[in-house]
Amino acid sequence: MFDNLSDKLDNALHVLKGHGQITEVNVAETLKEVRRALVDADVNYKIAKEFTGTVKEKALGQNVLTALKPGQLMVKLVKDELTQLMGGEAAGIDLSGNPSVILMSGLQGSGKTTFSGKLANYLKNKKTKKPLLVACDVYRPAAINQLHVVGDQVGVEVYSDEGNQDPVSIAKAAVAHAKQNGHNVVIIDTAGRLAVDEAMMTEIANIHSAIQPNETLFVVDSMTGQDAVNTAKTFNERLNFDGVILTKLDGDTRGGAAISIKSVVNKPIKFIGTGEKMDAIDVFYPDRMADRILGMGDVISLVERAQEQYDEEEARKLQKKIAKNQFGFDDFLNQLHQIKKMGSMKDLMGMIPGAGKMLKDVDIDDDAFKHVEAIIYSMTPEERSTPTVINASRKKRIAKGSGTSVQQVNQLLKQFNQMGKMMKMMQGGGGKKMMQMMKGMK
Incomplete structure (x- = not known):
């Protein structure tokens, strides 16, 4: 980034x-x-x-x-x-009203439909929200089907009316449907065009007027740079939108849109899209983004992502296993899966101060753990729970079954043993000493 x-x-x-x-x-x-x-x-x-x-x-x-x-x-x-x-501080979204209505706007190809799904997923995970996605793009081929696919991915209902070519009436009917079926958030995906045109602007202005949304968000592809800023200005003159969504920030973006869009339209960037997965969405924090731009990392966001995947009950079980020397490869595999849920490896490394600069020419593949997983999956249940039984002949079998070498199996076993010792130390006095050191650093 x-x-x-x-x-x-x-x-x-x-x-x-x-x-x-x-x-x-x-x-x-x-x-x-x-x-x-x-x-x-x-x-x-x-x-x-x-x-x-x-x-x-x-x-x-x-x-x-x-x-x-x-x-x-x-x-x-x-x-x-x-x-x-870039705005000074993070700007929230207005979720008052029952339902609260969020209108998505932007050009075709900006990522509106995908981000609508990401936002629905983000709000759904807040536990108190039951979102409804609405398909109001009646022009682009397969647009309605795409939103249904996105809705299925995140487990959110999609309202559509394929026989209806009037986006205004679809939007109004969707809001009524939401009220009748207990949806407290309505996210309306509208049509985009390849360029700003009068028909497009009139249509979305009519939808806006008919449903009076709590939030009107302008979705923009951050890779389009200054063009994105100019388009935002045009949309804002007609819609007076409430905030900006920057998508594709994981791409080879130059940063111009993120830095200057707030100054031009005087509207905050509210969310950013940081990858293809449906959980690749972050609240935009100007101070954290400034840190990342200057190569200082973003430890706070890294910790927040880790906490999102943190399960207290699982952590307690894990602590007991570590204390009894029962931490096995199944537990290790579970920890890997938790890390992968946090986002792309390159994005995570960029949040560690100094790591982004050190690894700027290193291609960090999201499949970096693939060979590790293959080795573990090639083990028997006994080998996973009790790694000490893995002898030379077992190593050969595991290597052959995983498509790796005996050296790679040995390396994983060595790293696993080292990690076990470190975890054991953290359970004992070492963990207390480290906590005392950290308190002293405050």
């Missing part, structure tokens, strides 16, 4: 990060490189210029030149200003 921009900003700030002499001249030169990096990322030149002008003014006003660590202070100023440029 934003790898190219992160590299350029890191290079621009490199001089100031050192302990050499900091002068007004090299602060100006650094900010010139920062501006160039932003423009290369498809940020509007005027916005980039205003951004660096503000940072320079604050830098000189806060005596960066005479600060003990001027480089760090400069990076903080850039981070704080990036955060403000």
Whole structure:
């Protein structure tokens, strides 16, 4: 995410990060490189210029030149200003009303239908929400079928009327259906076009007028850069939407849309799409995104994702097994599956401070654990529960059955034993010592 921009900003700030002499001249030169990096990322030149002008003014006003660590202070100023440029703080969505109605808008290909499903899944997992997806794209071939497929994937009902070519009446009927059937959120997927046209804008304005949604969200493909910002401006002039959804942030995006869209339309980015899976949706936090753009990681989001997959009862059972030295490969496999549910490996690594930069040229495949799973699946139930029984002949059989080598089997067994020792240590005094150390760091 934003790898190219992160590299350029890191290079621009490199001089100031050192302990050499900091002068007004090299602060100006650094900010010139920062501006160039932003423009290369498809940020509007005027916005980039205003951004660096503000940072320079604050830098000189806060005596960066005479600060003990001027480089760090400069990076903080850039981070704080990036955060403000992207909205300052996270913006929630209005879920008042029964049902609360969310209208999705945007161009064709922006990811509206897929994101509608992701949003429904996100709200459904909040336990108190029972969403209804509504198919109001009556033009694009197979659009209604696509939404039904998405609905099936996330276990959410889809309302459609294939014999009806009037999106306004479909939307109104869907809201009535929701009230009668206990749905407290209605997400309406509307038609898009390949480009903004009058017919499209009139249609969605009519739907908006007829159902008076709690939220109107504009969905935009972040990979389209400055074009996305211009389209958002056009939509906002007609719809006065409430917020922006940035999709495909896991792609080779330059970052221009994320950085400048709030400044242009004065509407917050509310959610981002970070992958193809239906749980690849995140609330947009400007400060966390600024950290990631500057290569500082995003530990808070990483912890939140882990907590979403955390099961207290399972954790207690696991602790007992570790204490009794009964932690086996079935338990290990379960932990792998929990990690995979958290998202793509590359995205997760990008949340660890410094890891993104270290691994920028390394292709982290989402199937990185495939050979490990194959080895474990090739074991007998006894071997999984009691790995100590795995001798040389068993290793050969496991390697052959998993399509791996004996060396790979040995490596996994070694890593498994090391992990077992570490877990055992964490159960004892080692865990307490680590907790005390962490408390002392606060």
